[in-house]
Amino acid sequence: MTEHTLTVAGVAVDPRHWIGGERVASAGTFTDVSPVDGRALGEIARGTPAEAVAAVAAAKAAFPAWAATPRAERARILHAIADGVEERLEELAIVETTDNGALLRSHRRGVMPRVAHNFRFFADRSLTLDHEDFETRGHTNHVSWDPAGPCVLITPWNAPLMLATWKIAPALAAGNTVVLKPAEWSPLTASLLADIAAEAGLPAGVLNVVQGYGSEIGDALTSHPDVRRISFTGSVPTARRIAASAAPHLTPLSLELGGKSPLLVFADADLDLAVDLAVEQYDNAGQVCLAATRILVEETVAEEFTRRFAEKAGALVQGDPREEATDIGPTIHPRQLEKIDGFVRRAVEAGARAVVGGHRVEERYYAPTLLTGVAQDSEIVQEEVFGPVLTLQTFADEDEAVRLADDTRFGLAATLVTGDRERADRVAGRLTAGTVWVNCFFVRDLRAPFGGSRHSGVGREGGTWSFDFYCDLKNTVTAPKGWNGHG
Template sequence: PALAAGSTVVLKPAEWTPLTASLLADITHEAGLPPGVFNVVQGYGDEAGAPLTADPAVRRISFTGSVPTAHRIAEAAAAHLVPCSFELGGKSPLLVLADADLDLAADLAVEQYDNAGQVCLAATRILVEESVRDAFLGRFLDRVAQLTQGDPRDESTDIGPNIHPRHADRVDGFVWRALAAGAKAVVGGGRNTALDGALGGKYYLPTLLTDVDQDSEIVQEEVFGPVLTLQTFPDGDDDEAVRLANGTRFGLAATLAAGDRERAARIAARLVAGTVWINCFYVRDLSAPFGGSRLSGVGREGGDWSFDFYCDLKNTVTASKRWADRG
């Protein structure tokens, strides 16, 4: 959208994910974009990112990443009153109602392990109506048992590694602190040691934790790994379902598995989320607005929703009948 609005762009990717950004620069060059219109700067945040966000020549900052980094960027941008657009983290819920297609619900839940859980939109908090908990859980565990973890370059692989050994350590820390606090791992709960030698010890088993409290770290904080939690709410208690779903600092997305259209619509209307999927997940129309509420972000992307952000609006007013007579 920045390019479509006529702006020039400097893209600084995360230091652990440099290759796609460089590939995009190659593609824009081959497509004939004039030199200097799309630029890529590689480097660490302190060395490359901080000078960019503090430079007064930068007139807009769009950032995708963590909340702490967004705080630092906002502070730097404030010095020059530079507007910011943030797409940040999430701790999204997946609500499973008693009348839902439980096979579909289980499929949706397992889908949250995609990309080794490194998806900001992932519905990592599964909230199930009590009467169908066991039936849902059985289907979910059956599907998890069929997943293949391994090299992402192998087409038979369902779950690859985390991005970096340090990130795998972070994911493991979340899980072990949760277990120490009383959580139960009904599946996973640690590293996939059988694959440790393959790609540097970055593989973490798809994990589901139960017996977790709403105010616990594992429920409240973004893990960004293949780790889900399971909680229940009383049958028919939509208020409690919504309370649990909205009970974090985030509001990026929500997923709902339901059989009754009207009940699903009522619940969806009460969810604090920039995107709500009903009986589906990650269906994105790029012309639709995308973004989050609360600590999940500021602003929207998609379609022409962000054009105003990348432009300064100008209003030109002309007085009538004041033109000089030129014959």
């Protein structure tokens, strides 16, 4: 333990950057505050463009050797990182809960095991990257995935380590080097990951972590001429700024942005299942990009659905996320809480009715909320709230359901509940969404493509699609003759 180390929930965390295999301080700091109790956790190094440029330089310097490292050796190191995550799972879980307020039980049972799985899956997948050779007039075509170079990865605060490693693991497995910029509201587990990666034998400079505000260091990272890939998860306005910054160098982008996803409930659905899936949208206090925040219910069952929903939502336990019985924890930050409350207040003023919730709970919580009487073109239906706020609308038939579902600028996901398989296939085919769940929610397989349509994103990651993004694909065409200089 050094003089710089913070102690967070009994765990030592270094608040400095990780650049070129060393801890690097900044002249300034910012205060990291826990949403659990509002307590200051410590002062975090506040990056400047100088640290951002240094991190890219370290990634560039480390790239040739890491790119030349055999895939099997890279995979071995990624598995060692996964081992380290599993060994420190409890520490990672409690630190992340303290830092971002998500449920400790979820971090223990789902999120941190997924972090380890991210490394294992992409490590193994890199070893199977292959495309069958094919011939053109006797010439052989051979497709290969070549490492692209230094990658800048910018990640959000709602699932910090899981979403960071969803990007880091394939980038490293592909042979690239990484500069990670974690969200300033939840930076701590990124720092712990840097320690774990170093202990696992990841060479210096292959993974770098720069903390701070995007407004202060973002452009230095995304406009840098040596950066070969940028992957960002966050808001549409920030994505526009990143795209503009990357444009002069034509740096390829992968953007996973917001959502305003629908949940369609047909009259032939299992209503208990539909209610369960709807209430599940309050997961992580509604701070989930995939959440189906627009509930669309066939009008003949809407009254019964609403009654059952209100009963089930009313039984949810809101409180300390470290407690096993808690279902909904706090909102990440007072600024986010104010944003959520503003959305609801304006909706009610416009004529909406809060069937469930509709108000703050103490200083750090927002009550699970369901609003009815909302217009399709209203702000509350069209804009992402990113909090525990759902709307309920009704539809008369399948055509109206699809029209309402697709009538936003987003297209990240959709969920539909029906007892008719033919209808499920028909409606799923008509919906604009990167992922459609039928009679289920949040079932994710790393082999599948993930991303959004329209304003919900650009590109797909997951499975081979991740390597398609993080690599330069090459086709080598070889003539059947001519090895000795003669035809």
